[in-house]
Amino acid sequence: MRLIVTGTQGQVVSALIERGPAHGVDIVAIGRPDLDLADPASVEAALARIEGDAIINAAAYTAVDKAESEEDLATRINGAGAGAVAKVAAERGLPLLHISTDYVFDGALDRPYLESDATGPVGAYGRSKLAGEQAVAAACPDAAIFRTAWVYSPFGGNFVKTMLRLGETREELSVVADQRGAPTSALDIADALIAAAKKRLAEPDNEALAGLFHLTGGGEATWAEFAQEIFADAERFGRKPVKVKPIATKDYPTPARRPANSRLSHEKLARIYGISLPDWRLSTRACVARLLQPQN
Ligand SMILES: NC(=O)c1ccc[n+]([C@@H]2O[C@H](COP(=O)([O-])OP(=O)(O)OC[C@H]3O[C@@H](n4cnc5c(N)ncnc54)[C@H](OP(=O)(O)O)[C@@H]3O)[C@@H](O)[C@H]2O)c1
Numbered sequence: 001m002r003l004i005v006t007g008t009q010g011q012v013v014s015a016l017i018e019r020g021p022a023h024g025v026d027i028v029a030i031g032r033p034d035l036d037l038a039d040p041a042s043v044e045a046a047l048a049r050i051e052g053d054a055i056i057n058a059a060a061y062t063a064v065d066k067a068e069s070e071e072d073l074a075t076r077i078n079g080a081g082a083g084a085v086a087k088v089a090a091e092r093g094l095p096l097l098h099i100s101t102d103y104v105f106d107g108a109l110d111r112p113y114l115e116s117d118a119t120g121p122v123g124a125y126g127r128s129k130l131a132g133e134q135a136v137a138a139a140c141p142d143a144a145i146f147r148t149a150w151v152y153s154p155f156g157g158n159f160v161k162t163m164l165r166l167g168e169t170r171e172e173l174s175v176v177a178d179q180r181g182a183p184t185s186a187l188d189i190a191d192a193l194i195a196a197a198k199k200r201l202a203e204p205d206n207e208a209l210a211g212l213f214h215l216t217g218g219g220e221a222t223w224a225e226f227a228q229e230i231f232a233d234a235e236r237f238g239r240k241p242v243k244v245k246p247i248a249t250k251d252y253p254t255p256a257r258r259p260a261n262s263r264l265s266h267e268k269l270a271r272i273y274g275i276s277l278p279d280w281r282l283s284t285r286a287c288v289a290r291l292l293q294p295q296n
Contacts, residue, residue, distance in 0.1 A: 002026040003197055004052035004094075006035060006085060007059030012099065014155035015190035016058065023194045028052060031059055037081025038073065047088045054095040054197045057085045060132075064103070064125045065255040071124040078128035083135030090140040095200040097193055102149035102181060102216070104130045107259020112220075114265050115147075115212040123256040133212070142210040144196060146189075146269075149216045149262050150226070153186035154290050159223070163230045164291060167242040177224035177246030181262030182216035185283035189215060192275050199273060208272050214264035217280035222246070226284070233285045237292035 003020070007013040008031035020027035028050055035046035037059055047055070061067065061077040082098060089096035103126035104119040121127045136143050152158040166173055192215055200209050221229070224246040231242040249258070270276045277283075 002052045004050050005029045005056045005058050007031045011153045011156045011186040012058040015186035019190040037077040040084035043084040055089045057098045067125040068255040074128040079131030079135050082132035083139050086136040086139035096140050096143040098136045098145045100133050100145050100147045101129045102262040107261040112263040112265040145212050146215040148184050150181045150183045151186050163227050172243040174245045174247045175224040175227040176249050176252050177222045178248050182220050183226050183280040184217040188277045213269045216264050217277050219279045220263050233288035
């Protein structure tokens with residue numbers, strides 16, 4: 001199986017490139033400058049040159065705070081750009097797996113969000129990703145859209161790497177403790193997307209495989225609990241303890257508002273695809289170990 005993936009350096013695309021061989025899958029990653037989601041013509045031209053069995057749209061504008069002052073660009077990339085990928089998938093009859101976000105919700109519900117719950121993004125990034133979900137569904141109705149959240153990995157910039165960097169010089173860190181979600185390893189996302197693509201190809205007439213699915217790590221946490229776990233894991237590699245001081249979102253102002261409740265129900269993904277991600281603590285431990293263990 002050969003998967004065409006948008007983006008080249010991102011967390012999820014890097015994880016797909018790494019995990020592909022273990023699943024017997026070729027990953028062909030294509031990104032800027034050849035494929036620029038801000039330029040639909042480049043998307044069509046770049047994808048036309050590549051043979052593959054399915055497309056994963058893993059590229060996106062992901063700068064949540066910056067999007068508040070660049071909403072037009074974010075929407076062009078995450079909205080129309082995603083739609084352009086979907087148009088190619090539909091024209092070529094290729095299964096499309098598109099990635100979206102928990103930020104399409106306002107976070108006001110007091111339970112994990114279902115795929116059927118009403119959306120209501122509270123920031124520009126969430127609005128741009130919701131525009132993408134709508135553009136993808138319109139251009140390619142049998143696309144599968146996977147909403148994930150709180151992504152970390154050994155690649156790129158993310159919360160785990162930031163905590164490990166700050167923990168080198170700080171004895172205490174203040175971390176937000178009133179947003180709940182599920183830390184999600186990009187490597188686990190990659191394994192899940194590859195399994196999902198295989199199922200799509202094996203069951204081309206199974207209409208239940210299309211539509212919205214929630215794909216996040218097992219369990220739940222606040223950012224403060226996530227940080228505590230990272231520092232506890234790091235101590236096993238000789239790092240000194242770092243105290244986490246829980247604070248409220250209002251005491252850590254950011255340009256973009258974020259949903260207080262980012263928890264997404266995994267029930268539909270497990271029922272339809274038979275896929276569940278490992279508990280976030282296990283995958284966090286593996287990520288920290290990989291980042292801190294001495295290189296051989
Ligand atoms: N990170 C999170 O916490 C999080 C949470 C929820 C959902 N998601 C979603 O998960 C997916 C993967 O995110 P990630 O964490 O892997 O993101 P990431 O590490 O920020 O990588 C984004 C990728 O998109 C590419 N990209 C950005 N603008 C582009 C453009 N105009 N044309 C082509 N490629 C472009 C980047 O390319 P360059 O390498 O050229 O910069 C990079 O490869 C995205 O759909 C994101 O919205 C992420």
